[in-house]
Amino acid sequence: MRIEKHPILEFKPGKIVRFTFDGRELKGYEGETIAAALHAAGIRTMRESGHLHRPRGLFCNIGNCSSCLMIVDGEPNVRVCVERLREGMKVETQKGKGELK
Amino acid sequence: MRQIEIAIVGGGPAGLAAALNASKLGARVILIDRNDYLGGQLIKQTHRFFGSKQQRASERGIDIALELAREVMSNEHIEVLTKATALGYYEDGVLLVEQAGKIIAIKPERVIIATGGAEKTLLFPNNDLPGVYGAGAVQTLVNVYGVKPGQRVLMVGAGNIGVIVSYQLLQAGVEVAAIIEAAPRIGAYWVHAAKVVRAGVPIYTRHTILRAIGEREVKGAVIAQLDENWQPIPGTERELAVDVICLSVGLTPLTELLWQAGCQMTFVPELGGNVPLRNEQLETSVPGIYVAGDVGGIEEASAAMMEGALAGLNAAASLGYTCDTLIDDRQNVLQQLAGLRSGPVGEKIRKGLAQCSL
Ligand SMILES: Cc1cc2nc3c(=O)[nH]c(=O)nc-3n(C[C@H](O)[C@H](O)[C@H](O)COP(=O)(O)OP(=O)(O)OC[C@H]3O[C@@H](n4cnc5c(N)ncnc54)[C@H](O)[C@@H]3O)c2cc1C
Ligand code: FES
Numbered sequence: 001m002r003i004e005k006h007p008i009l010e011f012k013p014g015k016i017v018r019f020t021f022d023g024r025e026l027k028g029y030e031g032e033t034i035a036a037a038l039h040a041a042g043i044r045t046m047r048e049s050g051h052l053h054r055p056r057g058l059f060c061n062i063g064n065c066s067s068c069l070m071i072v073d074g075e076p077n078v079r080v081c082v083e084r085l086r087e088g089m090k091v092e093t094q095k096g097k098g099e100l101k
Numbered sequence: 102m103r104q105i106e107i108a109i110v111g112g113g114p115a116g117l118a119a120a121l122n123a124s125k126l127g128a129r130v131i132l133i134d135r136n137d138y139l140g141g142q143l144i145k146q147t148h149r150f151f152g153s154k155q156q157r158a159s160e161r162g163i164d165i166a167l168e169l170a171r172e173v174m175s176n177e178h179i180e181v182l183t184k185a186t187a188l189g190y191y192e193d194g195v196l197l198v199e200q201a202g203k204i205i206a207i208k209p210e211r212v213i214i215a216t217g218g219a220e221k222t223l224l225f226p227n228n229d230l231p232g233v234y235g236a237g238a239v240q241t242l243v244n245v246y247g248v249k250p251g252q253r254v255l256m257v258g259a260g261n262i263g264v265i266v267s268y269q270l271l272q273a274g275v276e277v278a279a280i281i282e283a284a285p286r287i288g289a290y291w292v293h294a295a296k297v298v299r300a301g302v303p304i305y306t307r308h309t310i311l312r313a314i315g316e317r318e319v320k321g322a323v324i325a326q327l328d329e330n331w332q333p334i335p336g337t338e339r340e341l342a343v344d345v346i347c348l349s350v351g352l353t354p355l356t357e358l359l360w361q362a363g364c365q366m367t368f369v370p371e372l373g374g375n376v377p378l379r380n381e382q383l384e385t386s387v388p389g390i391y392v393a394g395d396v397g398g399i400e401e402a403s404a405a406m407m408e409g410a411l412a413g414l415n416a417a418a419s420l421g422y423t424c425d426t427l428i429d430d431r432q433n434v435l436q437q438l439a440g441l442r443s444g445p446v447g448e449k450i451r452k453g454l455a456q457c458s459l
Binding site for chain 2: 001002003004005006007008009011013032033035036039040044045046049054055056057058059060061062063064065081082084
């Protein structure tokens with residue numbers, strides 16, 4: 001779901017990097033956020049709420065609301081709307097509260 | 102412990118203008134932002150601004166942000182801390198900042214809080230499903246990262262932001278099914294509204310969203326018409342097949358630091374929620390703490406820059422700094438602010454501000 005043509009903006013993508021989402025290998029651009037790369041791959045669900053196990057995705061996209069918490073390289077509660085994508089990142093759906101191991 | 106003359110929290114238009122103006126008088130400044138870039142909300146605003154030349158009319162927000170950020174970065178009186186979150190302000194005047202997992206304690210003589218606002222949500226069943234976004238979220242995704250939020254959007258709210266973001270979605274090749282607005286008339290400038298209507302997007306006033314449809318993600322929305330008492334009229338329900346519901350129902354000031362610092366606050370609906378009391382200098386009830394921009398009341402980027410300039414000048418002047426043109430500079434900013442807030446467009450802001458002056 002990337003924008004191909006735009007009348008005003010020019011998107012200068014960084015270099016292509018690989019990362020995994022729940023074990024699935026995906027590609028994105030270095031320097032974009034994890035959330036942007038997931039959206040580009042058509043993935044909008046990021047975690048499951050604690051009590052009712054409701055799916056959650058982006059709401060604010062600027063690090064304000066905690067709707068987008070995921071497990072990144074084993075670390076829970078990462079706001080993927082502001083965390084930048086890097087080569088080899090392991091991104092996982094977070095279920096409930098994060099647990100630091 | 103770091104000592105500094107002025108610490109500014111927030112690197113949006115308000116914080117940037119504050120830093121530039123305070124340093125212009127000679128004060129030493131630390132500018133703190135939790136993002137890894139400066140510019141705040143401006144970095145996604147692709148349309149041209151209204152107003153007079155002095156307020157940068159006809160420039161695009163993205164260009165203003167870049168220019169101000171560059172000026173700040175190359176100013177040797179200003180130290181910039183990005184990826185740095187201000188966590189709290191304590192009785193002994195210490196500001197705690199977290200950066201890269203480390204805590205930095207800063208003891209500033211003056212603090213300017215310019216933390217901006219957060220988007221409001223709306224109550225309806227399924228409003229937590231993936232696919233329900235704040236308008237700012239969609240704008241960031243589309244204009245900063247070049248990624249679409251989905252294929253077909255229902256925009257809720259026909260104020261400036263709702264209408265502008267709808268237009269920006271069209272520019273990005275995303276379909277906008279409709280814009281709905283609970284009020285009997287749209288709040289956006291006519292020029293923008295006319296543009297989206299001409300592009301084929303209907304605007305339904307006196308309409309609301311009843312619920313989002315979908316199990317795991319948004320698949321649709323049910324909207325309905327409202328009566329004079331803002332109640333849904335039975336039989337007017339309509340289902341729209343959309344995969345994105347974009348909420349543009351206003352912002353609320355991001356005031357945590359002000360509460361924690363003990364600033365007197367008051368609820369002013371016209372300004373978006375709880376706001377700090379402040380005097381003409383933009384100083385709060387806690388001496389030495391100033392506010393500027395959306396955190397003091399939701400307005401717009403030009404006003405945020407003006408307030409930032411004022412807070413920066415005043416904070417520096419209170420430390421004894423001055424220059425030949427200080428009085429004129431201040432007067433000039435005040436006049437521009439008054440201009441921005443004049444006429445019927447500024448009525449709400451004027452009413453709001455009257456309720457929170459010290
Ligand atoms: C979707 C949307 C569209 C808009 N469109 C327009 C428009 O078309 N024209 C217009 O004039 N205005 C528009 N605005 C409004 C305009 O962007 C804001 O009024 C303006 O950006 C406010 O400036 P500010 O500096 O007060 O806050 P912001 O730009 O919000 O900046 C605040 C900064 O503070 C930082 N911050 C917050 N808390 C902390 C903390 N604890 N520690 C460190 N940093 C922190 C944030 O990261 C952010 O960078 C729009 C706003 C939105 C949300
Ligand atoms: S979407 Fe709000 S914090 Fe990430």
